[in-house]
Amino acid sequence: MIYLDNAGTTKMDEQVKQTMLKYFDVEYGNASSLHSIGQRAKEALEQARADIAKVINAKPNEIYFTSGGSESDNQAILSIARMGKLNNKKHIITTKIEHHAVLHTMEKLEKNGFEVTYLDVEKNGIVDVNKLKRAIRKDTILVCVMFANNEIGTIQPIKEIGQICKAKNITFFTDAVQAVGHLPIDVNELNIDMLSMSAHKFHGPKGVGALFVRRGTPLFSLIEGGAQENNKRAGTENLAGIVGMTTALKIANKEMDKTNKKLIKFRDKLIKELTKIPHSILNGDAEKRLANNVNICFEGIEGESLLLLLDDKGICASSGSACTSGSLDPSHVLLAIGRPHEVAHGSLRLTMSKYTTADEIDKVIKEVPKIVEYLRKMSPVWDELEKGERKHVI
Amino acid sequence: MLYSEKVMDHFRNPRNVGEIKDADGIGEVGNAKCGDIMRMYIKVKDNKIADVKFMTFGCGSAIATSSMATELIKGKPIEEAVKLTNQAVVEALDGLPAYKLHCSVLAEEAVKAAVKDYYDKHNISYDKDKYCAGDCACLVEHEHALEKAKKTATKSATRKTTKQTKATKTATKNKAKSTAKKVQHKK
Numbered sequence: 311m312i313y314l315d316n317a318g319t320t321k322m323d324e325q326v327k328q329t330m331l332k333y334f335d336v337e338y339g340n341a342s343s344l345h346s347i348g349q350r351a352k353e354a355l356e357q358a359r360a361d362i363a364k365v366i367n368a369k370p371n372e373i374y375f376t377s378g379g380s381e382s383d384n385q386a387i388l389s390i391a392r393m394g395k396l397n398n399k400k401h402i403i404t405t406k407i408e409h410h411a412v413l414h415t416m417e418k419l420e421k422n423g424f425e426v427t428y429l430d431v432e433k434n435g436i437v438d439v440n441k442l443k444r445a446i447r448k449d450t451i452l453v454c455v456m457f458a459n460n461e462i463g464t465i466q467p468i469k470e471i472g473q474i475c476k477a478k479n480i481t482f483f484t485d486a487v488q489a490v491g492h493l494p495i496d497v498n499e500l501n502i503d504m505l506s507m508s509a510h511k512f513h514g515p516k517g518v519g520a521l522f523v524r525r526g527t528p529l530f531s532l533i534e535g536g537a538q539e540n541n542k543r544a545g546t547e548n549l550a551g552i553v554g555m556t557t558a559l560k561i562a563n564k565e566m567d568k569t570n571k572k573l574i575k576f577r578d579k580l581i582k583e584l585t586k587i588p589h590s591i592l593n594g595d596a597e598k599r600l601a602n603n604v605n606i607c608f609e610g611i612e613g614e615s616l617l618l619l620l621d622d623k624g625i626c627a628s629s630g631s632a633c634t635s636g637s638l639d640p641s642h643v644l645l646a647i648g649r650p651h652e653v654a655h656g657s658l659r660l661t662m663s664k665y666t667t668a669d670e671i672d673k674v675i676k677e678v679p680k681i682v683e684y685l686r687k688m689s690p691v692w693d694e695l696e697k698g699e700r701k702h703v704i
Numbered sequence: 705m706l707y708s709e710k711v712m713d714h715f716r717n718p719r720n721v722g723e724i725k726d727a728d729g730i731g732e733v734g735n736a737k738c739g740d741i742m743r744m745y746i747k748v749k750d751n752k753i754a755d756v757k758f759m760t761f762g763c764g765s766a767i768a769t770s771s772m773a774t775e776l777i778k779g780k781p782i783e784e785a786v787k788l789t790n791q792a793v794v795e796a797l798d799g800l801p802a803y804k805l806h807c808s809v810l811a812e813e814a815v816k817a818a819v820k821d822y823y824d825k826h827n828i829s830y831d832k833d834k835y836c837a838g839d840c841a842c843l844v845e846h847e848h849a850l851e852k853a854k855k856t857a858t859k860s861a862t863r864k865t866t867k868q869t870k871a872t873k874t875a876t877k878n879k880a881k882s883t884a885k886k887v888q889h890k891k
Contacts, residue, residue: 634763
């Protein structure tokens with residue numbers, strides 16, 4: 311199997327697995343218990359907190375453990391919103407390419423009296439900071455821009471946005487789920503106030519993540535109950551998962567440069583070779599892009615059928631077609647960068663990891679053109695394009 | 705698994721793919737905006753579907769339902785072919801996930817559109833209400849398809865409930881009879 315859906319989830323690192331094991335049946339204490347086994351669990355928990363904080367240059371008491379990226383995203387946004395409501399300020403700025411965990415939370419807030427500005431992105435999939443600046447109002451309480459996009463891998467101008475927000479005294483939250491472990495992040499240098507991360511995107515376990523909240527930034531709990539996480543997130547800590555996440559992040563951080571160097575070569579080769587297929591186009595900036603991400607549209611075919619045929623060849627990938635999302639509309643990210651519906655349906659996303667090999671890349675380069683050609687032969691859309699009855703868009 | 709073996713077979717080895725250059729009727733339904741387009745070509749001889757071919761832009765279900773639909777109408781008299789329902793296509797494929805049922809509706813409409821085209825070209829009269837021309841606005845067509853898919857799902861669920869209700873009614877009746885008999889006996 312050639313696994314190229316690492317933006318979806320990643321294989322857990324062997325070392326991570328080994329580190330986690332003892333927390334299931336040896337050091338299985340509840341970190342809130344008074345006895346020795348509980349206190350040892352508490353120690354491990356706090357060590358993990360300090361380790362995670364160090365990687366992003368935060369303080370340990372600024373790290374909160376959650377069940378993953380979605381929960382962290384929800385808690386961050388809803389906290390700032392609640393604070394805003396108390397101060398009668400109700401404007402939020404975000405982008406059209408955010409993950410649904412952010413977008414659906416924003417929609418929920420809109421139904422509760424908040425005004426949300428969804429910034430467009432440029433054709434290259436990157437936010438224009440001048441447009442962001444112009445969108446700021448007197449009652450803006452939050453700027454929420456993802457660090458790197460999960461579909462097209464584009465990296466947003468986080469440093470500039472951080473500076474703008476600091477100058478205007480507006481909370482800056484970034485969904486860094488696709489960036490943590492893949493890009494160097496210093497929350498102080500970048501003036502980030504809140505940040506979300508998810509372990510299973512960097513070879514850690516699923517079901518665990520973290521939320522960075524700069525001291526002084528308001529945080530309200532989503533889940534009520536015990537006093538865990540300084541009363542900000544009830545629930546017995548998933549210590550095995552947390553330790554796993556910490557180990558995974560330390561490894562990813564250490565190997566980052568080496569992995570990125572390797573993947574950039576693979577990425578650029580994939581882009582070069584696959585865009586040789588006629589009437590295809592790369593989605594998102596070719597350079598301001600995660601090293602592991604390739605996303606290409608092929609005119610005249612549909613994504614799910616492409617994925618099924620790739621799967622038959624042992625290649626796991628993903629797509630932005632409507633069929634793969636279960637809705638009538640294809641990927642909102644592809645639409646936001648200006649791809650027409652029919653073209654957005656024919657997208658292929660390949661996301662690599664440190665485990666990807668050169669042979670695997672070569673196999674993909676060999677198989678994709680054959681499958682695209684096969685599907686085009688049976689496509690009435692391609693037929694019309696070739697006959698000139700429909701105009702080529704790409 | 706997302707799809708049944710039959711669906712995967714018709715997806716991997718679609719039957720009757722291609723075009724008919726001198727087709728007697730061509731029907732195209734769906735919309736690239738929605739991500740599903742089916743085009744069906746038919747050749748009619750002695751009022752029967754002598755040959756049928758299809759081209760589809762769409763997902764696994766779209767390709768599989770097109771393929772199955774062509775198999776189901778090949779060689780059949782036109783009046784029979786045009787009665788093909790999406791339920792028949794789905795059953796022949798051993799089922800589809802609920803959110804993919806609308807693809808089967810598109811297959812049914814592609815057949816109707818091809819036959820309608822044949823009637824139009826040969827000035828044969830027909831009941832216009834029974835034929836979806838495939839030129840509805842994308843959203844209307846999909847809503848129409850989704851409505852129909854919902855009805856299909858509800859119909860089979862209702863059939864189940866009606867059966868259950870009937871069974872319960874009969875059981876209650878029988879119990880009442882036996883209780884009445886007991887009372888009589890006691891008397």
